[in-house]
Amino acid sequence: MTSKSIETEEVQKSNSYPKAVPYIIGNEAAERFSFYGMRSILPTFLIAQFFNPTFNPLLQQTAEAQSNQKVHMFVALAYIMPILGGIAADWFFGKYKVILYVSILYCFGHLMLAMFDTDLALFSIGMTVIAAGAGGIKSNVSANVGDQFDKTNEHFMSKVYGWFYFSINAGSFLSTYFIPEINKKYGSAWAFGIPGVLMALATLIFFLGRKKYIRVPPTGINRNNFIFISFYALINMGKRVKGDHWLDVAKASYDPQKVDDIKAVYRLIIVFAFIPIFWALWDQNLSEWVLQAQKIDLNIGLGFTLLPEQVQIFNPFFLVSFIPVFTYFVYPFFEKLGIKTTPLRRLGVGFFLTALSFVIIAMIQENIDAGGKPSVWWQILAYLVLAWGEILVSITGLEYAYTNSPKSMKSTMTAIFYSTVSIGNLAVSLINENIANKGFFAQLDGAKYFWFFAALMFASFLVYISIASRMKETRYVGVTE
Structure with a gap:
């Protein structure tokens, strides 16, 4: 083969997205509706149903800590399971089989929440089953996106990962608005049951695309x-x-x-190693921030008042709005200025913005502690800054995990990325358990709690930027082994 033909072969690019992309994105949107739908009401439901049903003010701080402990432990379990799911796919069964069979288990978990919403023990088992299901498929679904690409269409990968993340937040946005309304009007059985229906739909969409996927066979041990x-x-x-x-x-x-x-x-x-601290902060927007929303003025104007569980809708709203802005405008703008928006730089800026969002939340809490009732718009501002941080950390992290790991390790390495969510949530769960038991961290009452996490993220950011400047990338895309 002549050097000319090699050069021609190298620059030949496909103009088409992989055929499996619509099925993967549709599946992810429905699955995320189911997960975030049940999670949107979980912190307040646990308090109202199990930990402080009489709303005794003397018990509220302990009840909130108990709820936060349980919610974050649930998330920690959901995000450690991707390691097992990734190994099962990479070594034994392949991604397709693991995603399909574990999705069916996932549906049964939702069924248990709907049936046993008055029994804490059985409800907790349902949460565990959902955590196993959500976690078991998570690393494989995102890695399955990358498997659809080779050198001819690699140039579409960043955009498809952006749309993949868009689908996550579209599902989250819709469920976060409608499920609290359904819970208020029709009760928790319906509010937990409808996400189960969406999970069944997600499983069906994935199955319908079975002939379109590029399947990377398991490597075996x-x-x-x-x-x-x-x-x-x-x-x-x-x-x-x-x-x-x-x-x-x-x-x-x-x-x-x-x-x-x-x-x-x-x-x-x-x-x-730096990402667990990001998730320790981020996941509190679906728990601690929701509980804070019960204590602020939820009137957003024009006679419309949000439910406390609905304020979190602004996170997926801002993500859906700004993912295209970052992808098509912000990154190209800095590239034209000669500033490369490398994954490591994106992560660093994302860490800084996440810390800044907690500064806003801490200031809101100081107002509450002083007897004030601040406007929900201040919390909405915090959600905006947090969404920018998430775009820079989470989307970048998913792509970085896939492109910088060897072919035989892609699901497993994506699982390791998701395990950072588990580690961060485990830390928050243990801190809240300590608070509930009147331990050392009980001194982090009111605004001190949020200032603590803001300072932790800022300190992590400073260490990160000192190390990231010396890091190198090794991309493995379309590499045969």
Whole structure:
């Protein structure tokens, strides 16, 4: 083959999106409606139904901490399960089978919430089943997006990931508005049952696209995998030649190329180490911020007053509104100025904005603590800033997890990205459990609670920018192994 033909082959690009994209996006929108629909009323429902049904003011602080503890533990479980789902897909069954079968389990979890909304023990089991279902498919759905691309259509990947995230927030937006209304008018059984219907629809949409997907077969368990190589390198670190990477010692017994691939994975993990703090803050907009909304003026003008659970609708609204703005205007604008909007830079700015959103929330809480009743528009401002941070961190993180991990590790590495959500929520859950038990963190009452998390995020941001400047990227897209 001549050099000219090679050059022609390299620049030949497809003008069409992958055929499976509409099914993946439709499935994600319906699934996210189901997840965020049930979650939109969860914090207030747990307090009203189980932890403080008489609304005794003396019990409210403890009840809020108990609700926050349970909600964040639920989210922590939902986002640690992607590791098992990713391994099951990468090693044994493939993404398609894992997504389909676990989605069916997911539907049963919703059914349990609708049937047992007056029994805390059985309701909690339903939450666990939903967490297992949502988590089991999560890493595979987003990785399945990346699997549909090769070198001919890679240039569409960022846009498709943007639309994928758009579908998440479209489903979230609709459910966050309608499910609290349904809960108010028809009760919790309907409010938890309708998301189950949407999950069944999500499963059906995914099944209908079965002939359109590019399916990456499972690799099976082989000795040249991430776990075996990492373990071997750790126990043989004493044999490492001075100046070599700590993983290089494994090259004598394992495939050297696989060892180099895993180096890229650890570079990815270094970046991911900062993301749990982002999620520790972000997920509070669906719990602590909702409880704060019960104490502010919810009149948005024109005679329209929101329910406390509905204020969170502004998060998906702003995301749906600003994802195209960032994709088609903000990033290109800075590129034209000669400022490359690399994933690492996007993450850093996202961390800063997330901390800033908590500064706004802390100031709102100071007003409440002083006896005031601030306007909901201040909380809406915080949601706007948080949405900008989320666009820069979450969308970028999903794409970064896929493009910077080796082919055989893509679902697993996406699962590791999602496990950062679990770690962040676990930390918040434990802090709230400590508050409920009158422990050390009980001193974080009122605005002090939010100032604590704002300071934590700012400190993490400063450490991140000192490390990110030395990080390098290794992209694995359309690479055959």
